[in-house]
Amino acid sequence: MVRELHEEYGIIVSRGTCYNARSWARKMLQGSLNEHYHMLPCYVAELQKVNMNSTFQLEVEHDIHNSLARFNRLYICLESLARGFLEGCRPVIGLDGCFLKTKLKGQLLSAVGRDGNNQMFPIAWVVVEGENQASWTWFISLLMTDLGIVDGYGWTIISDQQKGLENAVAGLLPNAEQRNCARHIYANWRKKRHSSDILRNLFWKAVKTFISNKPKCEVIDNNMSECFNSFILPSRSKPTIDMLEYIRTIRRALEDNKHNCRACCVIHAGHLKFEVSTHGEGFVVNLRAQHCTCRYWAIAGIPCPHSIACIHFIWAGPANYVNEWLRSKRYINAALRKPSGMGLAPVQKERFD
Structure with missing residues (x-):
């Protein structure tokens, strides 16, 4: 503010003067x-x-x-x-x-x-x-x-x-x-x-x-x-x-995991259980229990890349294995309760006294 006043109007004022002027203007407006x-x-x-x-x-x-x-x-x-x-x-x-x-x-x-x-x-x-x-x-x-x-x-x-x-x-x-x-x-x-x-x-x-x-x-x-x-x-x-x-x-996390699952090698062990290897690591996936030993699926509720590779193996859709909390129905229910304006009816804006 000091620099702007000097450059635009050629006025030299102190920082304290600018602070007091801003405080006075804010008090007038607010x-x-x-x-x-x-x-x-x-x-x-x-x-x-x-x-x-x-x-x-x-x-x-x-x-x-x-x-x-x-x-x-x-x-x-x-x-x-x-x-x-x-x-x-x-x-x-x-x-x-x-x-x-x-x-x-x-x-x-x-x-x-x-x-x-x-x-x-x-x-x-x-x-x-x-x-x-x-x-x-x-x-x-x-x-x-x-x-x-x-x-x-x-x-x-x-x-x-x-x-x-x-x-x-x-x-x-x-x-x-x-x-x-x-x-x-x-x-x-x-x-x-x-x-x-x-x-x-x-x-x-x-x-x-x-x-x-x-x-x-x-x-x-x-x-x-x-x-x-x-x-x-x-x-x-x-x-x-x-x-x-x-x-x-x-729906960002599921799409990322779909992309990452391409590096997974799947071996079917029967009864919807699989052994998955990727980047030198091994994991066990149980689609019936919706669990992978990496624990991401159980914690996040979104199929991990290892489980998505197994889901693709049985020709199913990963979206069907997303936890209920993360389904679009839940998101819509929350969104309907949170309209623009944070869900509050119009309030008189003049003065409250």
């Missing part, structure tokens, strides 16, 4: 942070009016010395997103938090799913005072109610190694499979001088041997949540209501 926090109750009431079955939980703290209320937390879960996730997505939830870039700080916590097309599916988000066990417990408790989760049985939670989050998940979802982001684990492990190519390859091979194959999701990182944080990055410096409005308005 309103102050105080005004946004003052309007939050009216904003929540407007959301509730047009989304009666959705959950909006505003928590404030009252000062005992006066009648003023101070903002503490705000939880948002749209019914269309919750239903779309339950009807069309696998029972896998990524949990993560990111900093807000306003003067008052705070953090945004989010729960993100993954649809049948392996794209992010936002479920719920919350603005809190900070990322700690108390805020995560509050968020996860409300999320469990909206999704009908009891003790986590049959669910998979993916997160980083934030201790407050881990403790909250362990306390509220004791029977859920908890996957820590393998990319973060490897980064910490590498700092301890475990950076050789051999150890790196062994690490990534070992990781997938410890995850459950029930959710039909091979993901071992929390990239979906990080993608969501990146997606909303432009809004994180905006006043609260503008940020929330920004968030509100927001």
